[in-house]
Amino acid sequence: MPGDMTAQLDQIIDEALRSPLDRIIESADRIVQQSDGPLRTDYADYASDIAAAARHLLSVIRSMNNEGEQDQDRVDLVALATEAIGLLESTARNQKVTIVSEPSRQVSAHGDARGVIQILVNLLGNAVRHSPPGGTVTITFDRTDGFARAHVADQGPGIAAEDQQRIFERFERAKGAEGGTGLGLAIARRLAHSMGGDISLVSEPGQGARFTLSLPSA
Numbered sequence: 001m002p003g004d005m006t007a008q009l010d011q012i013i014d015e016a017l018r019s020p021l022d023r024i025i026e027s028a029d030r031i032v033q034q035s036d037g038p039l040r041t042d043y044a045d046y047a048s049d050i051a052a053a054a055r056h057l058l059s060v061i062r063s064m065n066n067e068g069e070q071d072q073d074r075v076d077l078v079a080l081a082t083e084a085i086g087l088l089e090s091t092a093r094n095q096k097v098t099i100v101s102e103p104s105r106q107v108s109a110h111g112d113a114r115g116v117i118q119i120l121v122n123l124l125g126n127a128v129r130h131s132p133p134g135g136t137v138t139i140t141f142d143r144t145d146g147f148a149r150a151h152v153a154d155q156g157p158g159i160a161a162e163d164q165q166r167i168f169e170r171f172e173r174a175k176g177a178e179g180g181t182g183l184g185l186a187i188a189r190r191l192a193h194s195m196g197g198d199i200s201l202v203s204e205p206g207q208g209a210r211f212t213l214s215l216p217s218a
Helices: 002-032 041-064 077-094 113-129 184-194
Strands: 073-076 098-101 108-111 136-144 147-153 198-203 209-216
Touching: 073 077, 073 113, 077 098, 077 113, 077 136, 077 147, 108 113, 108 147, 108 209, 113 136, 113 147, 113 184, 113 209, 184 198, 184 209
Parallel strands: 098 136
Antiparallel strands: 073 108, 136 147, 147 209, 198 209
16 A cells, blocks of 8 residues: 555665664764864864754654654744754855845744754755756745745746646656755655644746745744
């Protein structure tokens, strides 16, 4: 049955990745601890980034397997977006893409901080990946109709109408898209739903894409 196959696949992914990631985190942390000794400070910083990225990926794996309860709490979308941007700064810089967060006061929502960061890292990472060199990814915020929202807009090629729902399904990507596994948006939407929210998309070919994370306002 399809459900059984999905569960088996989740278990395979979990077993294949969890132990190597644990070893990566352990090794990176060991390097960081040597920053006051013979190790150059910038190398220690790189190791710290590696450990942070590996921990983030572990949390993605746990989310795919629905481990634990979503700990609903009051979160600030603006502050969490700043953290997500920090995780992607080097990637954006390497691709010559600028991430701009529009100035905003605190935008409070009900949700799990770790889960919200996962979603924003995914949305921002996709936007960076599909932006042209010299392009800008913009994240803006608002609160209307009982929901707090974070909008991630890029200057990429856009997404055709026939692809706009399909890309939220597992292992599906827009036609012609390169890179990625097709898992990120499916995970992100499932996380948003678990917090009482959703992810929506507005896009036209040639005019970029705008993904919106909506969560219950706090």
